[in-house]
Amino acid sequence: MSRKKKILIGVIVGVLVIGIVTASLNYNRTEKTTVQTGRVERKELLESRVNASGEIRAKETVDIQAEVPGIIVELNVREGDRVKQGDVLLRLDPIQSRSEAEAAAANVNAFLAETSQQQMQIANAENNHERDKAGLLTAKADLEQARVQHLRAKGTHDRKMQLYEENLLSREEYELARADWNATQSVLAAAQARVNQAEIQIKTSALQIEQMRAMTRAVQSRLNGAKASQARALDVYRKTTIYSPLTGIITKLNVEKGERAIPGIQSDPRATLMTIADMSVVQVDLKVDETDVVGISLGDKAKVKVDALPEKAIEAEVIEIGNSPMNKSSTSLTNTQEAKDFKVRIQLKEPPTELRPGLSATADITTKVKNNVITAPLQAITVRELPIDAQGNHIPPDPAALKKKNERKGFSFFGGSSPKGVTSASKDKDKKIKKKEFEGVFAINKDNSAQFRPVKTGIKGETEIEMLKGLSEGEEIITGSYKTLRTIEDGTPVKIDNTANKGDQDKKEK
Incomplete structure (x- = not known):
């Protein structure tokens, strides 16, 4: 083999080694x-x-x-004292009001005496009136008798006059008959006069009685006015002593002995002498976020912790839920997106005697309770945008495609990315697929890869959440880190490291 070929083979082998090492490092990374x-x-x-x-x-x-109004001359309580209903709290200077009440009482007594005298006079006048009526009856009877005698005497006179004219009767007898007749005329006139006098007397006495009754009514009216004045004076006098309207604790005392009490309207704080709270029934007004208040119902149980009594957990119950936000604002449209709190009132079952109005408290309201439920750590819940079919159901990813995708990520030569054409085509394809956000968790597959599972959840506890659908008991799921849950993708190979979880657990146990 020539030297040139050896060099070429060496270069090729070196390049392959470098590529393999680089790819291996990239894969491991x-x-x-x-x-x-x-x-x-x-x-x-x-x-x-x-x-x-x-x-x-x-x-x-x-x-x-x-x-x-008045000067406080007696103050029987101090702030923090317990009082019973009817206890004397304080007294105002009673001298003027007592004098006015006594004067009003004397005025009433004077009118009572005058009224009594008037009634006695009316009674006497009525007796005289009845006597006059009886006298009238007697006079009328006498008149009737005189009229009968007069008619009888006239008849006798007329007969004797006829006999006298016929010379059948002596003049003396006729004159006697005429004298009797004239006498009966005088008696009749006198009887008529007595009847007329009696009738006038009756009318006069009746008029006098009516006048007396009118005077009595006037005196009675003045008496009623005097009684009203007396009632007002007595009311003012009684109000110089202030009693406790309920059993409770003096939670605020704004005055001292010697100060002037000034009446005022309820909203004027200067008019308030003191405040009494009935602590036999103790409540807590809570500010509940709008996202939480919809889950609260009347009768829900709660545990209350008071900052001043941190060692005690007090049982309570929800008795009132507000229908409008506490910090509602209608002055600006920009406030509509602000978080709103609703008032929820709970009542303590056995309030400690140390409690005072205004103490800060925190309550845990139990809204739902379930037994024998499958749960997952709350921090495992995350949200992903996933492809859906025409019915809106999640389309599970193809395992082969996920594996291919991860292999491409792991073995791209020199750590490079996928070819541009592949990425572009993938993006174009993704744009055409409809997607929807799903709540779910990442489960650990047998090959130690992450798989996103859409889940249906139920109630939330402090650290767990109920799993209604999507997970089975015993499955291992990813709970962190928070950054990982935000960025991890389906099919990503994972390495489990629960040392941080163990440290947190040790802290909780300590």
């Missing part, structure tokens, strides 16, 4: 991706929880305000 994995496991119990923070509140809180 791209072939295996280091991943962390977890197992699909069956859990006896999986709970879905919503975590939210808020603050302690009493079910019933009352702001104590003065209804009348």
Whole structure:
């Protein structure tokens, strides 16, 4: 063999060796991706929880305000004191209001005496009126008797006058008959006069009685006004002593003895003397994100941790769910994309006596509970855009094509990429295929390659998520790293390294 041929063969062999070494290095570099994995496991119990923070509140809180002005002369409570319903909280200076109440009472008594006197006068007048009515009846009876006697005397007079004219009767007898008749006329006139007088007297007494009754009504009206004034004065006097309307704790005290209490409207903080909270029923107002509130239902159980009592977990229950966001804004259209919180109110079952309104608290609300479920680590869930058929179903990749693709990646000469024509054709083909985003995980195949599995999930726990479809118990799936889950592709060869997971597990156990 000539020297020139030997050199040529040596060059060819050298080039082949370099190519093989380079390809081998490139293959080793791209072939295996280091991943962390977890197992699909069956859990006896999986709970879905919503975590939210808020603050302690009493079910019933009352702001104590003065209804009348005055100087505080007695203050019986301090902030933090427990009070019972009906306890005296404070007293205002009662001198002026008590004097006004006493004056009003004296005025009422005077009108009562006047009214009593008027009623006595009316009673006497009514008695006299009844007596006058009886006298009228007697006068009418006398009048009737006088009229009968007068008619009888007239008849006697007329007969005797006829006899006298016929000279059958003496003049003396006739004159006697005429005198009797005239006498009965006088008696009749007197009886009629007495009847007329009695009738006038009755009308006069009736008018007097009506006038007295009118005067009594006027006095009664003034008496009612005096009683109303007395009631107002007594009310003002009573309001100088302020009682506790409920049993609870003085959570805020804004005044001191000697200060002036000023009545005001409810929204004016200067008018509030103190605040009492009924801590027998304790609630927590939570701010829940809009994405979580839809999963919460009335009656859901919760565990509450209060920052001031970190060692205690308090049982609670959801009693109210807000229908509108707490930070709703209608002033600007730019705010419509902002995250919104909804108010969820929970009630503590056995609140500790140390709780105070306004304390910060955190609650874990259990929204769903399932038994005997297949679960996967929550961090394994990722999203991929995958080809779909006409019905919208996922088209699984061809294993041979995946293998070919990875071989092409691993053995491209000198680490180069695939030929441009192949890449372009592949891209053109991809553009024509319809795709859709699927939620899924990357499972580890027997050949230690990654395979994307679309899954159907159920409820979420703290670190696990329920697998309804797509995975079987015992399968190994990729859980990290986060960057790997974002970039790894179907069919990628992987190398499992769970040392990081073990370190995290050790930390949790510690």
